[in-house]
Amino acid sequence: MTGSILLADNDMASARLLQSSIAEALPGTPLFHVKDGEGAIRFLSGLALLGDHKSPPTPLILLADANLPKKNGLEVLEWIKTQESLRRLSVIVLSGAPCTLMVSRAYELGAKACLAKPGDLAGMRQLAESLKIWVDFGEILETAGKEEPPGRSRATAAGEDRLPR
Numbered sequence: 001m002t003g004s005i006l007l008a009d010n011d012m013a014s015a016r017l018l019q020s021s022i023a024e025a026l027p028g029t030p031l032f033h034v035k036d037g038e039g040a041i042r043f044l045s046g047l048a049l050l051g052d053h054k055s056p057p058t059p060l061i062l063l064a065d066a067n068l069p070k071k072n073g074l075e076v077l078e079w080i081k082t083q084e085s086l087r088r089l090s091v092i093v094l095s096g097a098p099c100t101l102m103v104s105r106a107y108e109l110g111a112k113a114c115l116a117k118p119g120d121l122a123g124m125r126q127l128a129e130s131l132k133i134w135v136d137f138g139e140i141l142e143t144a145g146k147e148e149p150p151g152r153s154r155a156t157a158a159g160e161d162r163l164p165r
Helices: 012-025 037-044 073-081 100-108 121-146
Strands: 005-008 031-034 061-065 090-095 113-116
Touching (some): 005 037, 012 121, 031 037, 037 061, 061 073, 100 113
Parallel strands (some): 005 031, 005 061, 061 090, 090 113
16 A cells, blocks of 8 residues: 555544554555644645655545644645645544534535544554545545546547547
């Protein structure tokens, strides 16, 4: 798997549990962690620097706690919605106490899912296992975006008609 996951969570104990669960469920999947909404925006805009001073890759999935400091999960979603380059990013909002208003707003802003944040290792493992389909789907979309649509050659994609006369 080549896609990465960005986890935005200020609860370090919860983040560590989820990180280990993801590493177990999705071995080899790069996982990055930020502690607040501003960190998520910096990472997604390419301004964050990794240890080797390269810009981080755009992740396939953002797991964002709804109650992040500095900018909450909904504010991060509002920013993402304005970024054309992030239109394929799957955002999953996690909340310790999801309310109807927050969930509705998250979906309006483009969240793919709003989930209750698991409070124990078994719940974190279940969430990590469910991410497999999101990672696989994201990689399919990335691949599809780089290939010609089915049934079209490069010539027809360029506007040349290849139909028999």
